[in-house]
Amino acid sequence: MQNSISPPTSTRLHRNVYEVIQSYVQLTKPRIIVLLLVTTGAAVFLASEGQVDPVVLLATLLGGWLAAAAANTINCLYDRDIDQIMERTSLRPLPSGRVRVRDAMIFAGVLAGLSFILLNTVTNLLAALLAQAGIVFYVLIYTHWLKRHSTQNIVIGGAAGAIPPLVGWAAVTGEVSWSAWVLFLIIFLWTPPHFWALAIYIRDEYAEVDVPMLPVIAGNEVTAKQIWIYTWLMLASTVLLVYPLGDCGLVYVVSAIALSIPFVKKAWLLLGDCENTEVARSLFKYSILYMMLLCGSMALDSLPWAQQVSYTVAQRVETLLSLVSLGA
Ligand code: HEM
Numbered sequence: 542m543q544n545s546i547s548p549p550t551s552t553r554l555h556r557n558v559y560e561v562i563q564s565y566v567q568l569t570k571p572r573i574i575v576l577l578l579v580t581t582g583a584a585v586f587l588a589s590e591g592q593v594d595p596v597v598l599l600a601t602l603l604g605g606w607l608a609a610a611a612a613n614t615i616n617c618l619y620d621r622d623i624d625q626i627m628e629r630t631s632l633r634p635l636p637s638g639r640v641r642v643r644d645a646m647i648f649a650g651v652l653a654g655l656s657f658i659l660l661n662t663v664t665n666l667l668a669a670l671l672a673q674a675g676i677v678f679y680v681l682i683y684t685h686w687l688k689r690h691s692t693q694n695i696v697i698g699g700a701a702g703a704i705p706p707l708v709g710w711a712a713v714t715g716e717v718s719w720s721a722w723v724l725f726l727i728i729f730l731w732t733p734p735h736f737w738a739l740a741i742y743i744r745d746e747y748a749e750v751d752v753p754m755l756p757v758i759a760g761n762e763v764t765a766k767q768i769w770i771y772t773w774l775m776l777a778s779t780v781l782l783v784y785p786l787g788d789c790g791l792v793y794v795v796s797a798i799a800l801s802i803p804f805v806k807k808a809w810l811l812l813g814d815c816e817n818t819e820v821a822r823s824l825f826k827y828s829i830l831y832m833m834l835l836c837g838s839m840a841l842d843s844l845p846w847a848q849q850v851s852y853t854v855a856q857r858v859e860t861l862l863s864l865v866s867l868g869a
């Protein structure tokens with residue numbers, strides 16, 4: 542007989558199924574994947590020059606999601622010892638025992654395999670191999686080799702997080718052009734301000750588990766200076782899509798300039814007040830919004846109406862300049 546206080550068996554079963562699914566989803570670090578996919582999507586739009594094939598777009602996003610989910614699951618497996626100690630990560634599915642190690646391994650293998658099959662079948666081999674390279678780089682170079690051994694861990698290891706746009710570009714064109722490498726460069730240079738801002742306000746947690754993040758070893762002042770330098774390098778790299786590559790036009794230019802102002806302001810504030818964790822938190826949060834909107838502006842800019850706007854404005858400017866030079 543059913544106990545009058547406990548919920549009926551079917552409700553409990555539903556709750557259990559829901560909790561299991563939730564645990565596996567958490568293992569993939571889903572919120573981070575959203576932004577990785579936004580960068581992939583931007584590459585698909587740019588490479589398609591306004592003629593996006595919805596099947597390619599969907600397959601690339603799904604394949605990219607599967608690969609990133611596999612990479613994050615393996616990272617959770619590898620780091621479960623330190624994740625158990627850090628407050629921020631202690632409730633993750635592996636340290637809290639909600640998912641078994643063996644099951645997580647199988648899950649990661651299945652995700653990686655499905656990613657390869659999907660990308661290779663619907664797009665091409667290069668895109669599939671690049672996604673697998675992203676997993677290998679993130680797991681071996683970042684998680685295994687650098688994370689616990691170098692203050693430059695996220696600079697070099699951060700290259701893994703810059704691979705998704707290469708996957709997107711390759712999925713559309715079958716190759717990786719200069720424009721794809723510029724997208725890679727933008728995300729590569731964005732990663733230090735993104736992560737070190739966070740590392741400044743959770744420095745003690747990393748110190749507790751002996752992970753040599755820059756603020757732990759070199760202090761906040763050095764980290765804030767590095768953030769300042771990388772911010773400018775990253776902003777300079779965003780120009781390359783306009784000149785010399787000519788991939789983006791007016792919508793992107795206006796957005797990139799507007800979005801860069803708060804970035805510089807927050808990095809500047811941190812430079813002057815590097816112990817202020819609220820400023821660091823605000824820069825970390827803004828770095829995410831910045832990348833999301835910058836990629837959105839690239840996608841918008843690739844659409845025919847935006848190309849038309851850029852063309853019309855360029856023509857008017859040219860006419861104006863020739864009138865000015867005639868008058869001079
Ligand atoms: C080595 C490079 C990177 C490191 C070490 C890093 C590290 C982190 C960490 C520790 C967090 C906090 C996660 C948490 O609270 O559990 C975070 C959040 C986040 N990261 Fe990164 N990150 C890197 C690169 C990237 C890249 C390339 C992207 C996407 C393009 C990205 C997107 C995000 C997003 C969207 C969040 C917020 C997640 C949330 O709202 O919970 N990160 N990052």
Ligand SMILES: CC(C)=CCC/C(C)=C/CC/C(C)=C/COP(=O)(O)OP(=O)(O)O
Pocket residue numbers: 573577608609612613616620630671672673674675676679701702703704705708
């Ligand atoms: C193409 C492809 C599949 C590329 C892989 C891209 C990828 C999964 C990037 C993740 C970057 C990231 C969130 C690092 C944080 O790891 P962490 O271990 O420092 O974070 P934690 O302390 O929160 O665990």
